[in-house]
Amino acid sequence: MIPAYTPQQRQQLAQAFKAAKPHLSDQKFLCIALIAARQTDPSLTESAESEVMRRIRPHFHVGQWLTVKGYRDSNDADGAELLAYRHRWLDSLIAEFS
Numbered sequence: 001m002i003p004a005y006t007p008q009q010r011q012q013l014a015q016a017f018k019a020a021k022p023h024l025s026d027q028k029f030l031c032i033a034l035i036a037a038r039q040t041d042p043s044l045t046e047s048a049e050s051e052v053m054r055r056i057r058p059h060f061h062v063g064q065w066l067t068v069k070g071y072r073d074s075n076d077a078d079g080a081e082l083l084a085y086r087h088r089w090l091d092s093l094i095a096e097f098s
Contacts, residue, residue, distance in 0.1 A: 003051075003054075010097045012044075012047070013045060013048050014094055014098045015045075016037065016047075016048035017034075017090060017094045019034075019041060019044055021033075021090055021094070022037075023036040025087075028083060030052050030089070031053065034049050034052070035049070052093075066085070
């Protein structure tokens with residue numbers, strides 16, 4: 001079920017996703033980047049991680065999700081390609097919630 005976010009919640013999610021952007025290259029995983037952003041700014045919502053996890057459930061990371069969906073070979077170890085995908089996904093989340 002897709003949550004119905006209020007305008008304020010959407011704004012908070014967008015803010016959290018924007019704050020995670022500079023952390024993504026260092027942290028590699030989107031949820032870890034969101035946690036790192038929240039360590040810098042504790043006012044950021046934890047709901048952003050929940051939204052990311054809801055979208056890839058039951059998988060633990062987007063690389064696994066992409067493999068199961070058939071978009072990526074499980075033997076593909078190209079971390080740069082996955083990181084680029086995560087950046088594109090984060091950009092799309094920012095746009096969606098802004």
